[in-house]
Amino acid sequence: MPTNLPPEAKAKWLKFTEAKTVEEKIAALEEFISSVPKHKGTENLMYWATRRLSQLKEELEEQRKKKGGSSGPKFYIEKSGAAQVVILGPPLSGKSLLFSRLTGIPYDSPGIPYTTRLPKPGMLKFENIYFQLIDTPSIPFGSNERISWYNRTIGLARNADMLFIVVDATNGPDSMAMSAIEELEENGIYLKKPKGKVEIIRGSRGGINLVINGKIVDATADDIKKMLKEYKIDHAIVKVWGEVSLDDIEAQILENRTYRPGIVLVNKMDLFKGDLNEMMRRMETVSKVAPIIYISAKTGLGLESIGRHIFSSLDIIRVYTKQPNGDVAEKPLVLRKGATVRDVAESVHSRILKGFKYARVYGKSVKFNGERVGLDHRLEDGDVVEIYSKG
Ligand SMILES: Nc1nc2c(ncn2[C@@H]2O[C@H](COP(=O)(O)OP(=O)(O)OP(=O)(O)O)[C@@H](O)[C@H]2O)c(=O)[nH]1
Ligand SMILES: [Mg+2]
Numbered sequence: 001m002p003t004n005l006p007p008e009a010k011a012k013w014l015k016f017t018e019a020k021t022v023e024e025k026i027a028a029l030e031e032f033i034s035s036v037p038k039h040k041g042t043e044n045l046m047y048w049a050t051r052r053l054s055q056l057k058e059e060l061e062e063q064r065k066k067k068g069g070s071s072g073p074k075f076y077i078e079k080s081g082a083a084q085v086v087i088l089g090p091p092l093s094g095k096s097l098l099f100s101r102l103t104g105i106p107y108d109s110p111g112i113p114y115t116t117r118l119p120k121p122g123m124l125k126f127e128n129i130y131f132q133l134i135d136t137p138s139i140p141f142g143s144n145e146r147i148s149w150y151n152r153t154i155g156l157a158r159n160a161d162m163l164f165i166v167v168d169a170t171n172g173p174d175s176m177a178m179s180a181i182e183e184l185e186e187n188g189i190y191l192k193k194p195k196g197k198v199e200i201i202r203g204s205r206g207g208i209n210l211v212i213n214g215k216i217v218d219a220t221a222d223d224i225k226k227m228l229k230e231y232k233i234d235h236a237i238v239k240v241w242g243e244v245s246l247d248d249i250e251a252q253i254l255e256n257r258t259y260r261p262g263i264v265l266v267n268k269m270d271l272f273k274g275d276l277n278e279m280m281r282r283m284e285t286v287s288k289v290a291p292i293i294y295i296s297a298k299t300g301l302g303l304e305s306i307g308r309h310i311f312s313s314l315d316i317i318r319v320y321t322k323q324p325n326g327d328v329a330e331k332p333l334v335l336r337k338g339a340t341v342r343d344v345a346e347s348v349h350s351r352i353l354k355g356f357k358y359a360r361v362y363g364k365s366v367k368f369n370g371e372r373v374g375l376d377h378r379l380e381d382g383d384v385v386e387i388y389s390k391g
Contacts, residue, residue: 003042003250009035010231013254022060029053048188048256055151075152076159077121081130082334083314086119086156089166090176091138094267098166098297099135102306114138117149119156126307129318129334134160142179154187162314163191163262169272169294174282177264181289191262192289196242198252203235211239219246228253261313262290265306270296317381319344322362328384335379342375344385355390362386 005013012035016028033049036042062075077084087095091113100107103122109115116137123130136156137149157163165180167173181191196214208225216224223246228236231253238249251257264286272279283292293309295302317339318332335343341361345353353375362369363383379385 003045003254005036005042005230007230009037014232017255022056022063026053026056026060029056044186045254045256047186051151051154051187052256055155058151059155075119075149076156077119077132077134079132079161080121081123081132082316083161083310084132084134084159085124085162085164085310086134086136086160087164087166088136088139088153088157088180089164090141090168090180093138093166093168093171093176094297095138095166096135098265098267098295098303099133101297101300101303103133114147119153124307124310126311128330128332129311131307131310133164139180139183141176141183154184154189157184157189157260158187158258160260162310163189163260164265165262165290166265166267169266169268169279173266173279174286177266177283177286177292181286188256188258190257190259193259193261194242194244194248196240196244196248198241198244198249199239200233200249200252201237201239202233203237205235206237207235208233209237211237214240214242214244216240216249217243217245219249224249261315263306263309263313264290264292266292266294267297269294269301270299317379317383319379320382320384321348322384322386324386324388339379340375341373341377341379341385341387344379345375345387345389348387352387352389357388357390359388360386 009032012028012032016025016032019025019028029049029052033046033053036046036049038046087099089095092111096109096116097107099105099120099122102124105120105122114137116135118137120135122133122135124133134156136153137147139150139153140147165177167176167180184191208228210221210224224238227246227250228238233253266283286292291309291313293302293305297303315337316334317337319335319339320328320332321344322328333344333347335347341359342353345356356375358372358374359377360370361373361377361379361383364380365378365383366373
């Protein structure tokens with residue numbers, strides 16, 4: 001549904017996107033909120049904006065604490081490994097036991113709800129790479145219960161590369177998973193990949209340029225330009241891939257949607273005594289949004305497939321560099337799917353890219369091993385790349 005924001009609100013929005021410090025953002029967002037008319041079309045936006053406001057206020061408080069020299073516990077965790085996966089779920093669904101089984105870090109919870117009070121990082125090995133897992137304090141999805149770490153935990157999810165939603169097989173897993181998915185969406189976090197993608201690169205000259213690799217389902221180029229004008233965006237390149245609606249473009253301007261790949265883990269399958277087919281049928285709605293794995297953190301059922309699931313959900317590939325006449329690097333470079341020889345050259349050294357002559361590739365992306373390719377050659381998982389460059 002279009003938001004039909006008045007020009008005043010759109011101008012206020014611009015101020016928010018341009019705000020640099022947390023204080024400025026809070027002030028601008030408060031002004032924006034008070035300028036938005038309240039009706040059905042703005043409901044989601046308002047919900048998102050008020051949540052974002054309380055998150056910013058907490059961020060400010062954390063900053064102040066840090067400045068005051070307080071050595072309070074840290075909630076945000078720096079990324080390490082090939083990707084950061086945040087484990088979310090309601091109390092007692094088995095997040096901490098699962099985390100322990102996957103990372104090897106001992107489980108030390110008495111099994112009382114809300115035992116986990118702080119996020120905890122650990123590493124999961126998958127073949128020759130590591131993913132960082134983060135156990136988090138529980139969120140009672142779908143209930144009105146207030147918990148003090150709610151915003152900070154959602155903040156962790158927003159920062160992550162991927163999400164796990166852990167639910168209990170013996171405790172309405174389908175409705176709990178749906179509540180979690182809906183609540184994340186209310187916070188602007190979407191698990192389901194959109195049909196299309198929009199990117200808006202703002203500039204200071206050149207007017208509005210549309211680059212459309214797909215189609216806009218409900219609007220013309222002029223409609224898009226008009227909307228951007230209303231948001232006072234006069235110069236920008238708007239890139240569209242796949243199927244996109246005018247709403248999607250507005251959401252991109254408002255920056256209130258992020259997409260995170262996610263998996264729903266139905267845990268405690270060892271305790272489930274009901275009809276499995278019936279449960280799977282009930283889980284069908286969930287499976288339209290995210291893949292589902294049935295597991296038992298206690299017996300280990302299904303745990304061996306989790307690393308592979310993370311890997312394939314993230315759309316990443318592993319590429320190995322090799323010096324001409326040298327050995328193949330043991331540790332792979334982890335790149336996004338679709339990465340080219342240019343990405344490899346860039347991540348090795350800018351000097352290598354500058355002096356690039358050609359590369360030889362061994363693996364799935366070439367017709368024969370050792371084939372000579374240029375910078376734009378697309379690589380596949382497992383490829384070995386040997387770059388020949390001047391100097
Ligand atoms: N039978 C069985 N019990 C499990 C399984 N996973 C977890 N549990 C038990 O369920 C209880 C809760 O597990 P936790 O991993 O602590 O749950 P949590 O989601 O971290 O809960 P919080 O305390 O809110 O952090 C513990 O008694 C676990 O031993 C499972 O797959 N099967
Ligand atoms: Mg826990």
